[in-house]
Amino acid sequence: MPNLLHIDCSIRPAESVTRQLTALFAECWRTENPGGDHTYRDLGRSPIPHIDEASVMAALLPPHERTEAQRQAWTRSEPLITELRAADTIVIGVPMYNYSIPSTLKAWLDRVTIAEHMVDDSRTKSGVLEGKHVLVVTARGGAYGPGTPRAEYDFQEPYLRAALGQIGLATHLHLVHAEMTLAYSIPHLSQFSNIADASRSAAEDHVRRLATARS
Numbered sequence: 001m002p003n004l005l006h007i008d009c010s011i012r013p014a015e016s017v018t019r020q021l022t023a024l025f026a027e028c029w030r031t032e033n034p035g036g037d038h039t040y041r042d043l044g045r046s047p048i049p050h051i052d053e054a055s056v057m058a059a060l061l062p063p064h065e066r067t068e069a070q071r072q073a074w075t076r077s078e079p080l081i082t083e084l085r086a087a088d089t090i091v092i093g094v095p096m097y098n099y100s101i102p103s104t105l106k107a108w109l110d111r112v113t114i115a116e117h118m119v120d121d122s123r124t125k126s127g128v129l130e131g132k133h134v135l136v137v138t139a140r141g142g143a144y145g146p147g148t149p150r151a152e153y154d155f156q157e158p159y160l161r162a163a164l165g166q167i168g169l170a171t172h173l174h175l176v177h178a179e180m181t182l183a184y185s186i187p188h189l190s191q192f193s194n195i196a197d198a199s200r201s202a203a204e205d206h207v208r209r210l211a212t213a214r215s
């Protein structure tokens with residue numbers, strides 16, 4: 001049965017562009033996959049604890065060798081790992097915060113990036129999570145495309161390609177960006193609202209196409 005893992009991490013509950021775009025993807029996906037499972041995880045409203053030593057050790061040890069603290073720590077990582085493994089399609093909404101990703105998403109990545117998931121670079125060149133289709137939808141207050149003054153400040157896309165790639169989630173990875181979103185809320189940027197509108201509209205079209213193409 002098709003299984004969608006849908007993750008948001010914007011701190012904005014209502015006006016969030018990434019939440020609206022991931023919701024659009026999920027809506028199209030559900031229409032195309034009426035019997036499919038849709039798992040939703042909201043890291044913005046319900047942040048998960050940052051990684052700690054007990055969590056790292058728990059991931060390396062068999063269950064019967066874990067201390068009580070490590071068993072407790074594992075209860076915070078295991079549901080995330082189970083959700084990730086069960087999904088064949090993953091959509092992640094990622095606001096740009098300080099040129100990179102929200103710390104709540106970093107906490108999720110730290111918990112699902114375990115030894116068992118790492119791509120074996122030396123021998124098989126593959127990993128157990130490979131084959132999943134991943135869509136990352138970002139929203140940025142400014143613009144970071146090629147040729148823009150801030151192009152080199154985009155630490156979001158290169159980071160996500162590397163971090164998802166090391167656990168085998170970049171073989172079918174698409175990134176879609178909605179840019180200049182601050183044109184709607186900062187008066188002196190309102191002159192760029194036509195760029196924001198065009199970027200948002202292109203992102204919506206792309207998201208719809210990807211949701212349909214996956215079915």
Ligand SMILES: Cc1cc2nc3c(=O)[nH]c(=O)nc-3n(C[C@H](O)[C@H](O)[C@H](O)COP(=O)(O)O)c2cc1C
Binds near residue numbers: 012097140141
């Ligand atoms: C804490 C914080 C940091 C931000 N840092 C940046 C940034 O470095 N570059 C940028 O272009 N926009 C930045 N923004 C603006 C957001 O990327 C923009 O509002 C985006 O639309 C947020 O995603 P959302 O609409 O899903 O909430 C920042 C916003 C916040 C709240």
